[in-house]
Amino acid sequence: MILDLQQFIVTERPRWDELEDLLHRIEQDPGLRLTLEQTRRLHYLYDRAASDLLRLSTFASSPEVLGYLETLVGRAYGEIHETRDPHRRFLFLQWFTRELPQTFRRHLRAFALSIGLTLLGTAFGAVILHLDPDAKETLLPFEHLMGKPSERVAEEEQNQGRHLEGMKASFAGQLMTHNIQVGMLTLAMGMTYGLGTIVLLFYNGVILGAVSYDYIQDGQTRFLLGWLLPHGSIEIPSVIIAGQAGFILAGALIGSRQRLSLRDRLAAVRNDLVTLIGGFCLLLVWAGIVEAFFSQYHEPVLPYGVKIAFGLVELVALFSFLGFCGRKSEPKETLP
Template sequence: MIADLKTFIERERPVWQELERELGRVREGLASLSDLKYSRHLLALYQRASADLARIQGYSAEPELKAYLENLVGTGYAEIHSATRNSRHFKPWHWLTRTFPDTFRRQIWGFNMAVILTFVGAMLGGILVLHGNEGREAIFPSQFGHLVEQTPSQRVAREERPTEFDRMSGHKARFSAELMQNNITVSLRALAFGITFGILTVVLLFYNGVILGAVAVDYVMDGQIVFLFGWLLPHGSIEIPAILVAGQGGLVLGRALIGWGTPHSLRKRLRLITPDLATLAGGAAVMLIWAGIVEAFFSQYHAPVLPYWVKITFGTVELVGLIAFLFLCGRRAPSEPAP
């Protein structure tokens, strides 16, 4: 029994309005019922509105309020009890601009570890290159023999010859597809290697760092810094972070298998991280597709056809944009409840 209907309405109206607002966010795809904490909060709002509807059933003087609550509770029931509907309606733009960066930030520890492993590997690679050809032979696989046989200056001179400008004429699309396939394979391997409790993911990230550091120091020592940045930045500013994101997924998987810091069973740990792993893998793949296109149609052109300052500026803008996207995109206002 309600002693004071007016006071009751004033007290409960904020709850109804919040429920109405959150149901709108769920319908628009701005909130997900797959988040346990959020779904419990929404269910509590729904149950309270249902109880309020039951309490005013005997008041014939408030037909509009009763109709409003009946509609609100009905909508809430439809959304809450059909949560699986949202999983069957994939929204690419929402996934790219909100789900992916949000997942990246939630598992940022894995990315930080991937960066550290790559950086340590790069330091070792740089140190080995300082020992001359013996260090190069110890680092570079046989298919990269030209990195041992030629100095960076010789390679740059070859790349800048006029006869080299159109060497991929008519083959750029195929070359781009090959780059995408190779890079996506390497990245997915870094993620899948998490099944080894993250051990092979650590090895792969470290070795990639060794190669990267060796190449960078080799060019820097030979005075080819401008060429190095002009060559690597356009595609590397996206490709390298993509591999790190894939490695991030592998480390997340490895940690879940080991079970650090959680009382959950192995099955539950894997179930909890599966959406994040799929998102990180998909995000890395999208980044690598873009990097492959840039590498084939932009990075392979050198001065004087394409000035290095243009390539460096382009790569820098890409890197800044990627950082802003990953760390800022999809963030909610302080007053906006988390999904």
């Protein structure tokens, strides 16, 4: 249809401006609830702008007006046709005690895969070190783990935690941020169809296995448990949960035995991924604090029995929380 563009714009622009203002208000205040009258008006203005767009779409001489209207209609379309609840308030306690454990349980197979790969890596690290003790330098790229474990234990016990005096808080900060970055990378690698996640989990396991074997074969099992368990009982499961999230993502990408489109599969797991990210970040903050302020103290300052017990209590508490919390409110039908 050919029309007088100038006249058309002069006539319609006030309504476009009104729609733009209304959209701006809605966008600026996500909690804004429109009255019935305002909603009707929004719908009317959207219909009118959409109709204007239809009329203009055959008018090749006005690309700038067309572009403006397309964006305006697009914004209004997003507001009007969105059916997902935008006003859902985030309640931390509810999220932590219900959503997080429920989400964890919904994807137990991904967690099992994640833990399996870590254990495989652990066994691999231990076996390699058993077969070739010289491989320690390659497997453990940490200077403080290079020496003989018994010498390090003696040194640590003599230090009585003084070496971290005045730097525990910054150490905790570095541990938290580093571990969270590792967790995020493990998750993000799910986008490589899970291959990157597999590599990271396996490598993590290799380091764990090599360190453990090194200390155990040197007769330092108590020290090892006392050193690793207080923070490791949270830190290691957290990285495994990050791996779980990575495999959920990979599963959605691969989409085996699902009839949904890729877009729908990814949409179906998106909220679960965010929940698990929140979960492992929170756990890693705790692990960082424990590692900096608790794990670095050894006998005679802190008996190993106390440290080991603390670590075991944390481990039991974590898996009780993940395994049983929020069961009452759990939906009976779960996602495939």
